[in-house]
Amino acid sequence: xxxxxxxxxxxxxxxxxxxxxxxxxxxxxxxxxxxxxxxxxxxxxxxxxxxxxxxxxxxxxxxxxxxxxx
Numbered sequence: 831x832x833x834x835x836x837x838x839x840x841x842x843x844x845x846x847x848x849x850x851x852x853x854x855x856x857x858x859x860x861x862x863x864x865x866x867x868x869x870x871x872x873x874x875x876x877x878x879x880x881x882x883x884x885x886x887x888x889x890x891x892x893x894x895x896x897x898x899x900x
Contacts, residue, residue, distance in 0.1 A: 837865070 844850035854861060 837868075 845854060
């Protein structure tokens with residue numbers, strides 16, 4: 831069975847209420863643009879693949895004090 835997207839219950843609840851329908855009608859273009867931008871972001875993030883882990887820091891040199899070692 832296909833998993834529902836996280837936003838589906840939120841949008842469903844929004845569209846079932848009178849105020850939600852009014853708000854969605856007034857801002858339909860903005861909602862569509864925001865949804866499209868979210869989908870593009872999610873697809874790019876998924877296609878990028880796993881990020882490499884943090885690089886190990888190079889072994890730092892001890893600070894030279896100017897004195898010769900004994």
